[in-house]
Amino acid sequence: MNTFLPFTRPTIDDDTIADVIAVLRSGWITSGPKVQALEQALGAYLGGERIIRTMTSATGGLEMALRAFGVQPGDEVIVPALSFAASANVVVRTGATPVFVDVDLRSRNATAQAMAAAITPRTRVLMPVHFSGLACNMDAILTLAQTHGLRVLEDAAHAIGTRYQGRLIGSFGDVASFSFHANKNMTTVEGGALSFADQTLTQAIDQERFHGIRKDTAGNIDVVSAGGKYNLTDVAAAVGIGQLRRLDEFNQTRRALAHHYFSRLSAHLEPDQLPATGDDGHSWHMFAILLPWTQLGFSRDIFIQKMKDQNIGIGIHYPCIPGLTYYRQQGFNPAAYPNAQQIGAQTVTLPLFPAMTVADVDRVCDALLGLIQ
Numbered sequence: 616m617n618t619f620l621p622f623t624r625p626t627i628d629d630d631t632i633a634d635v636i637a638v639l640r641s642g643w644i645t646s647g648p649k650v651q652a653l654e655q656a657l658g659a660y661l662g663g664e665r666i667i668r669t670m671t672s673a674t675g676g677l678e679m680a681l682r683a684f685g686v687q688p689g690d691e692v693i694v695p696a697l698s699f700a701a702s703a704n705v706v707v708r709t710g711a712t713p714v715f716v717d718v719d720l721r722s723r724n725a726t727a728q729a730m731a732a733a734i735t736p737r738t739r740v741l742m743p744v745h746f747s748g749l750a751c752n753m754d755a756i757l758t759l760a761q762t763h764g765l766r767v768l769e770d771a772a773h774a775i776g777t778r779y780q781g782r783l784i785g786s787f788g789d790v791a792s793f794s795f796h797a798n799k800n801m802t803t804v805e806g807g808a809l810s811f812a813d814q815t816l817t818q819a820i821d822q823e824r825f826h827g828i829r830k831d832t833a834g835n836i837d838v839v840s841a842g843g844k845y846n847l848t849d850v851a852a853a854v855g856i857g858q859l860r861r862l863d864e865f866n867q868t869r870r871a872l873a874h875h876y877f878s879r880l881s882a883h884l885e886p887d888q889l890p891a892t893g894d895d896g897h898s899w900h901m902f903a904i905l906l907p908w909t910q911l912g913f914s915r916d917i918f919i920q921k922m923k924d925q926n927i928g929i930g931i932h933y934p935c936i937p938g939l940t941y942y943r944q945q946g947f948n949p950a951a952y953p954n955a956q957q958i959g960a961q962t963v964t965l966p967l968f969p970a971m972t973v974a975d976v977d978r979v980c981d982a983l984l985g986l987i988q
């Protein structure tokens with residue numbers, strides 16, 4: 616029997632493990648020189664013109680950015696109905712209201728047009744999500760924001776290494792929040808980073824990241840706001856430095872594997888069941904297809920179990936946010952977002968990670984086609 620193929624798995628090389636051990640032995644294991652080095656390396660990767668702040672998660676980063684924007688109760692933030700719940704939860708946690716918009720069925724991204732229709736006098740922020748590593752139409756979204764005087768907070772959890780018209784996500788725009796969770800294109804085990812250009816945000820973000828502390832030049836500490844605690848450790852940063860070194864190679868492998876999925880599946884699935892192909896800028900965080908359970912005569916749970924029986928792991932990314940219990944209780948209705956609802960009900964994420972081989976993709980496709988044909 617084949618060994619179990621998970622839907623994702625990090626690749627941590629021996630050099631990185633040696634660096635982690637060195638940090639553990641160094642006597643300085645929390646935020647210090649490695650965090651600084653990772654922030655510098657990320658800044659250089661993103662073109663050298665952005666301010667970078669790492670942190671313990673992308674969720675923390677999104678929330679910190681909203682707070683730095685001054686988002687508060689009564690404000691509205693426009694969020695795609697299809698994303699991980701964190702995109703909306705962070706809005707709720709600031710006291711503001713998420714206003715959901717439906718996504719495009721093919722790209723699974725929210726369009727500027729859908730966002731424009733949801734703008735009200737209370738709107739403060741647009742939050743595009745680059746779903747699965749495919750960039751949103753940033754020109755249209757940034758223009759829309761400029762026209763209405765809004766901030767743009769990119770949920771770039773899936774999009775480290777993604778390019779939009781040749782430019783890396785996070786190298787332009789307003790603020791982008793990356794995730795370095797264990798299943799992302801690069802990891803710090805848990806972690807994330809904000810990339811931004813507006814220096815006026817730096818102080819608020821630094822305070823929110825670390826207890827609201829402000830230090831004078833002599834090193835005396837004062838607390839000027841009720842800040843949080845979101846600083847990354849040097850142990851985690853050592854993992855991130857090793858990952859960033861190989862990010863482009865990882866993403867290139869993801870692209871090649873995604874290409875092979877298309878070559879195996881295009882003849883068997885309708886275009887709308889496959890993800891949008893994107894261009895060379897797609898970082899392929901995930902490869903998710905839509906399957907019509909009613910037509911197939913079995914449920915997604917059964918499909919996942921049958922794939923598991925063949926030692927293949929399948930993920931679900933994601934249920935439509937307005938259909939989740941908390942959001943239903945707040946009065947949201949998933950039926951108002953038909954594409955997100957359909958994707959949430961039909962989606963399955965197939966294995967895709969840099970240590971996979973083309974033969975692994977063939978194994979997944981053979982098992983999948985054996986079940987649905």
Ligand SMILES: Cc1ncc(COP(=O)(O)O)c(C=O)c1O
Nearest residue numbers: 672673674699701772794795796
């Ligand atoms: C679209 C999206 N946003 C935000 C997050 C949150 O990332 P983190 O786990 O680093 O907080 C995730 C995590 O999966 C995500 O997929």
